[in-house]
Amino acid sequence: MASVNKTKTKITPELVKQVSELASKGYSNVIISDNIGIGLSTLSINTKLIKAIKEGRALARQKVVNDLMNRSEDDVSSTASIFLAKKLKVFDTPFPTSSPKSAEDATKKISNIYTAVAKGTLDSEKGTHLIGYLNSYIKAKDVSDYEQQLAELKEMVEGLKR
Numbered sequence: 373m374a375s376v377n378k379t380k381t382k383i384t385p386e387l388v389k390q391v392s393e394l395a396s397k398g399y400s401n402v403i404i405s406d407n408i409g410i411g412l413s414t415l416s417i418n419t420k421l422i423k424a425i426k427e428g429r430a431l432a433r434q435k436v437v438n439d440l441m442n443r444s445e446d447d448v449s450s451t452a453s454i455f456l457a458k459k460l461k462v463f464d465t466p467f468p469t470s471s472p473k474s475a476e477d478a479t480k481k482i483s484n485i486y487t488a489v490a491k492g493t494l495d496s497e498k499g500t501h502l503i504g505y506l507n508s509y510i511k512a513k514d515v516s517d518y519e520q521q522l523a524e525l526k527e528m529v530e531g532l533k534r
Contacts, residue, residue: 395428400492
């Protein structure tokens with residue numbers, strides 16, 4: 373079995389700047405991590421790097437919006453700007469989610485959210501909020517199921533007493 377070399381990445385100001393610059397060019401988290409040679413998990417967990425990505429993407433969005441506002445509708449290159457605006461989610465809508473039907477469904481949705489965050493298609497802060505919502509749903513569903521089971525057991529005990 374091959375050994376995995378796990379070294380702790382030192383987060384330097386230069387690394388943070390490099391992450392921000394790559395994010396400002398519209399690169400996904402996967403491409404950023406590959407480009408600078410750090411793990412995707414480090415990029416997704418470290419608060420300084422998360423902030424650098426957010427700042428970089430905010431700068432990219434602002435550049436695209438400014439570019440779109442300064443172009444005329446018949447300008448051919450505006451098509452490329454619109455494509456980039458969609459890729460950068462300039463007109464971002466919330467991550468589409470429907471109410472979970474079961475705890476298992478909520479668990480699948482959590483998995484999908486982790487995947488979207490890892491791919492860079494969902495902001496990690498939004499992902500965290502959605503996962504918190506789904507975890508709360510799972511806990512509430514579990515409590516509801518336990519209460520129902522307890523009520524059934526009480527009925528059985530009462531039936532045995534008679």
